[in-house]
Amino acid sequence: xxxxxxxxxxxxxxxxxxxxxxxxxxxxxxxxxxxxxxxxxxxxxxxxxxxxxxxxxxxxxxxxxxxxxxxxxxxxxxxxxxxxxxxxxxxxxxxxxxxxxxxxxxxxxxxxxxxxxxxxxxxxxxxxxxxxxxxxxxxxxxxxxxxxxxxxxxxx
Amino acid sequence: xxxxxxxxxxxxxxxxxxxxxxxxxxxxxxxxxxxxxxxxxxxxxxxxxxxxxxxxxxxxxxxxxxxxxxxxxxxxxxxxxxxxxxxxxxxxxxxxxxxxxxxx
Numbered sequence: 670x671x672x673x674x675x676x677x678x679x680x681x682x683x684x685x686x687x688x689x690x691x692x693x694x695x696x697x698x699x700x701x702x703x704x705x706x707x708x709x710x711x712x713x714x715x716x717x718x719x720x721x722x723x724x725x726x727x728x729x730x731x732x733x734x735x736x737x738x739x740x741x742x743x744x745x746x747x748x749x750x751x752x753x754x755x756x757x758x759x760x761x762x763x764x765x766x767x768x769x770x771x772x773x774x775x776x777x778x779x780x781x782x783x784x785x786x787x788x789x790x791x792x793x794x795x796x797x798x799x800x801x802x803x804x805x806x807x808x809x810x811x812x813x814x815x816x817x818x819x820x821x822x823x824x825x
Numbered sequence: 826x827x828x829x830x831x832x833x834x835x836x837x838x839x840x841x842x843x844x845x846x847x848x849x850x851x852x853x854x855x856x857x858x859x860x861x862x863x864x865x866x867x868x869x870x871x872x873x874x875x876x877x878x879x880x881x882x883x884x885x886x887x888x889x890x891x892x893x894x895x896x897x898x899x900x901x902x903x904x905x906x907x908x909x910x911x912x913x914x915x916x917x918x919x920x921x922x923x924x925x926x927x928x929x
Contacts, residue, residue, distance in 0.1 A: 725835060726889070730843065730912050738838050740866075763913040776838055776866070786838070786867050793839040794846035797915070 729762030
């Protein structure tokens with residue numbers, strides 16, 4: 670099984686200066702990019718599915734990070750987006766921190782045990798690694814963020 | 826100290842794997858052996874054998890949903906927590922498990 674993160678994402682999956690005003694706005698802005706790149710078929714329906722998941726329990730995992738995710742019938746192909754928001758966004762985070770770094774996971778319910786899910790599982794595990802999180806937070810260009818994601822994926 | 830555990834969240838996409846990683850991270854810091862079975866969107870992975878379960882001093886269920894094949898853990902000491910708590914404070918979970926194992 671292949672879990673190399675870098676093989677599934679490109680600079681198109683990364684947004685710096687997202688400019689979102691709040692959680693809902695952030696997810697909508699990212700969903701708009703996903704639609705444009707052909708990963709989902711309906712921005713508002715997908716946004717709704719992600720916000721529903723968020724209601725069950727926050728995905729603000731602390732340390733200015735959030736990992737909203739939606740298993741949604743509106744996902745054409747499982748993927749992820751990374752976004753940086755300069756202003757911290759209120760996210761009900763586990764440690765109360767406002768969110769500046771977002772990994773949005775879009776998952777098709779059709780996917781079971783495939784390499785895209787494996788990629789998301791690998792990424793989730795990496796988020797518990799303080800060095801990885803610090804590197805992501807410090808990275809200031811799409812190229813650098815992609816490099817960090819690719820490097821980590823390759824090591825596993 | 827030998828710890829085994831199960832992680833499982835509702836969507837089976839992220840928290841299952843974050844909780845597993847955090848338990849491993851802090852078990853290592855406490856010099857505990859650990860093996861975690863993930864029950865996520867990809868099904869059961871890294872499945873625990875009955876021998877591994879039998880040998881364990883304590884079991885951690887980091888779950889937001891029901892554990893599959895729970896009857897394997899009959900008569901074991903089990904610490905049950907939600908995945909978010911493990912993601913937020915894996916250290917406390919491992920320390921609680923150690924306390925439970927020692928009967929403190």
